[in-house]
Amino acid sequence: DAKTTQPPSMDCAEGRAANLPCNHSTISGNEYVYWYRQIHSQGPQYIIHGLKNNETNEMASLIITEDRKSSTLILPHATLRDTAVYYCIVRPAAGNEKLTFGTGTRLTIIP
C-alpha cells in the first residue's frame, strides 16, 4: 500500500473551512484515497473517498491533484464536533482490502 504523509496537528477556527492536506506521492493508478476520522477513541468514521475526480458529500469535499500525488480534505464549516484525528489512507480498489492507518492529523477546532 502507498504511504501517506500528513501534518501531525492543525488548528482551525469554528465556522471556518478546515483544509487537511495529505501527500501520497507513490500512489498507484488503481489506488483510492480514503479519509476517516476518529473522535476521542470512538470507532473510526468514514468521511469520503475518491480515485481521480474531486468528490463531495454531506460531510466534506475531497480535492485530488491532477497527478494524484496529493489530496486535500475540506470541512466547509468546521464545528467543535469536528475535533478529531483525521486519517488519509491509500488503498487498492480490490484485492488487498485492509486499511493501513498512519498517525493522522489531529485537528482542533478553536471556538
Add this chain to the structure above:
Amino acid sequence: DSGVTQTPKHLITATGQRVTLRCSPRSGDLSVYWYQQSLDQGLQFLIQYYNGEERAKGNILERFSAQQFPDLHSELNLSSLELGDSALYFCASSANQETQYFGPGTRLLVL
C-alpha cells in the same frame, strides 16, 4: 451510528485469562475486519473474514483467533492475555471491496 455493533463495550480481566469479543456487521455486509488500537502501535489490522471464510491476516498473534458464523457475526478470541493486550478492539464491515464501516469498539483492560 455505523450499523456495526460490538459487545461488550468494556472488558476488564486478568493476565492469563481468555476473552471473546463479538461483532455484528451491518445488515447484508459479508466482510468483517478486526483492528487493534493500542497507545504505542496505533490502529492495526488483525484479520478479515468474508462470508465465513478467512480472507486476510495481518498482525494477529497466535494467541488470538477469530471466526465468522453463518449469520455473519464474528467473534475475536484472545487467550493467555498479557498486559500488552490492553487496547481498543474495533470491528468493521463492508458490503463490497470498498468502504469499511467501524463499530464503537471494545475497550479491553488486562490487569
